Amino acid sequence: MKFERYGIGIAKGLTVTIRHLLRHPTVNQYPEQRLNISRRFRGNELIWNREKCTGCGTCAKTCPQGAIEIVTATDMAENKYIVDKYEIDTGYCIQCGLCVEACPYEALYFSHNFECARYRRGELVQGKEEMLETPQRKVSGYFYPDKAQKLPGQTLLVEKITEKR
Amino acid sequence: MMIVDFIATGQGHFQAIPPDWPGGFWWHWLFFTVVVIGFVLTMVMGVIYIERRGMGRMQSRLGPNRTGPFGLLQPVADAVKVLLKENIVPAAADKLVHWLAPVVAFAPALMIFAVIPFSNGALLADLNIGILYIVAISSVSTVGVFMAGWGSSNKYSLLGAMRNVAAVVSYEIPLVLAIVGVVLIAGSLSMNQIVVAQNIPFILLQPLGFLLFFAAGCAEINRSPFDLMEADSEIVAGFHTEYSGMKFAMFYLVEYAEAVAISAIICTLFLGGWKGPLLPPWLWFIIKVMLVFFAMVWTRTTLPRIRIDQLMAFAWKFLFPMAIINLFITALQVLAGWPTQLMWAMIIVNFAVTAFMVLIWSRFFFRLGWGRIEV
Numbered sequence: 001m002k003f004e005r006y007g008i009g010i011a012k013g014l015t016v017t018i019r020h021l022l023r024h025p026t027v028n029q030y031p032e033q034r035l036n037i038s039r040r041f042r043g044n045e046l047i048w049n050r051e052k053c054t055g056c057g058t059c060a061k062t063c064p065q066g067a068i069e070i071v072t073a074t075d076m077a078e079n080k081y082i083v084d085k086y087e088i089d090t091g092y093c094i095q096c097g098l099c100v101e102a103c104p105y106e107a108l109y110f111s112h113n114f115e116c117a118r119y120r121r122g123e124l125v126q127g128k129e130e131m132l133e134t135p136q137r138k139v140s141g142y143f144y145p146d147k148a149q150k151l152p153g154q155t156l157l158v159e160k161i162t163e164k165r
Numbered sequence: 166m167m168i169v170d171f172i173a174t175g176q177g178h179f180q181a182i183p184p185d186w187p188g189g190f191w192w193h194w195l196f197f198t199v200v201v202i203g204f205v206l207t208m209v210m211g212v213i214y215i216e217r218r219g220m221g222r223m224q225s226r227l228g229p230n231r232t233g234p235f236g237l238l239q240p241v242a243d244a245v246k247v248l249l250k251e252n253i254v255p256a257a258a259d260k261l262v263h264w265l266a267p268v269v270a271f272a273p274a275l276m277i278f279a280v281i282p283f284s285n286g287a288l289l290a291d292l293n294i295g296i297l298y299i300v301a302i303s304s305v306s307t308v309g310v311f312m313a314g315w316g317s318s319n320k321y322s323l324l325g326a327m328r329n330v331a332a333v334v335s336y337e338i339p340l341v342l343a344i345v346g347v348v349l350i351a352g353s354l355s356m357n358q359i360v361v362a363q364n365i366p367f368i369l370l371q372p373l374g375f376l377l378f379f380a381a382g383c384a385e386i387n388r389s390p391f392d393l394m395e396a397d398s399e400i401v402a403g404f405h406t407e408y409s410g411m412k413f414a415m416f417y418l419v420e421y422a423e424a425v426a427i428s429a430i431i432c433t434l435f436l437g438g439w440k441g442p443l444l445p446p447w448l449w450f451i452i453k454v455m456l457v458f459f460a461m462v463w464t465r466t467t468l469p470r471i472r473i474d475q476l477m478a479f480a481w482k483f484l485f486p487m488a489i490i491n492l493f494i495t496a497l498q499v500l501a502g503w504p505t506q507l508m509w510a511m512i513i514v515n516f517a518v519t520a521f522m523v524l525i526w527s528r529f530f531f532r533l534g535w536g537r538i539e540v
Binding site: 013016017018020021023025026029 | 224226463466467
């Protein structure tokens with residue numbers, strides 16, 4: 001004899017909801033509390049290394065969106081290219097990671113930063129100076145396992161979430 | 166008679182004070198009117214907070230916690246937001262009816278509290294037909310809802326309003342029959358007398374009546390799982406689809422004022438009203454109302470919304486016969502003098518009857534969707 005239909009089902013449901021009431025909620029308070037994102041996060045920004053870049057333009061060629069624009073000049077004395085302009089329109093970026101994988105000199109990385117919202121479309125275009133690595137804009141471990149090792153491990157939602165007031 | 170005298174003799178003529186009102190009727194009237202309005206508005210804010218936070222936690226969320234300490238000011242923020250919004254009246258609407266509907270819906274919800282005792286004898290009007298008055302007045306809210314549905318000239322609004330009318334017509338019967346059991350034991354229709362008669366809470370003597378009243382009450386005020394009149398997944402927002410701004414706020418207020426009213430009635434009829442040890446009576450009353458409301462939130466989060474045909478079937482095939490049988494059994498017990506002499510036997514028998522009836526009725530007579538899994 002099944003009792004599910006005689007009110008036991010309702011009682012079971014009620015115990016489920018009351019158990020949820022008494023346990024920790026599985027959310028976090030975003031601006032105050034932040035979870036660590038994946039170490040191999042493909043962020044919406046790129047980080048460019050000025051020293052390693054040779055200005056070969058491989059990244060611009062592989063980009064399926066054509067979001068990367070690179071202009072170089074020839075430095076005859078040093079026998080190398082000077083990168084005059086390096087610009088990426090992050091509004092067009094699809095985070096495919098092809099440019100990072102294609103770079104032969106390990107000069108391009110994904111950013112570990114995920115708060116890239118802007119008020120104007122024009123602000124999404126990032127130039128040379130904005131793309132450098134800073135303490136705020138860390139390098140993501142995507143495609144570079146040695147970089148990933150240095151980043152903090154990803155936190156899961158259910159761990160240690162308390163209400164912040 | 167007094168009011169007739171008052172109107173006949175004109176404003177400012179306070180001769181018609183009956184001798185049995187201590188301190189004069191009008192002081193009493195003024196004081197309790199202010200108390201009732203203040204009570205309803207503060208309780209509505211309290212229950213909105215309980216509902217949103219409690220429901221949030223039951224769904225593994227936090228609920229609103231940004232406005233004020235612990236999010237306590239969320240109802241205030243909501244009210245300010247909704248009052249500052251534009252008031253839109255549809256071009257094809259019946260303007261007068263559309264304007265009047267929120268008021269017509271709100272007034273009865275407030276009037277219910279006139280006969281609810283906050284302490285021994287502390288109520289606006291100790292009517293000797295208190296519970297009958299509540300039954301009569303609470304149904305008037307439906308007129309306001311129907312006016313809203315009709316006045317909006319929107320098919321979804323009208324559908325929602327029609328559903329509400331159908332639900333109220335059906336659920337009024339088990340509701341009243343569940344009340345009658347309590348009235349039989351208490352021997353009075355006055356709310357204050359019913360509380361005074363409760364040496365032990367009537368939920369122990371009338372467990373089946375309590376369940377019936379709770380279910381029927383939830384359906385009467387259209388709380389989930391019976392919130393078909395504003396079923397957002399079916400009919401946009403039901404009767405208040407076309408309302409915005411202040412008038413929407415009124416409907417929102419009505420919804421929660423009615424929930425507080427039903428909680429207060431349940432607490433007065435079944436849980437011993439203001440009675441309780443140590444704490445002052447009004448505090449006991451508020452605690453009990455909050456507890457009953459919490460039970461409503463609890464069932465709301467747990468149970469899914471039922472279909473309109475299931476709503477009707479639940480009233481007529483399950484609640485109605487159960488209420489009749491409960492009334493019959495209670496009448497026999499009262500005739501035999503059990504409530505005064507054999508109280509413990511009555512408690513045991515009634516709990517056994519409740520379990521037996523629910524089991525038997527759901528096994529052989531009524532099952533929601535007749536046990537089919539897909540419904």
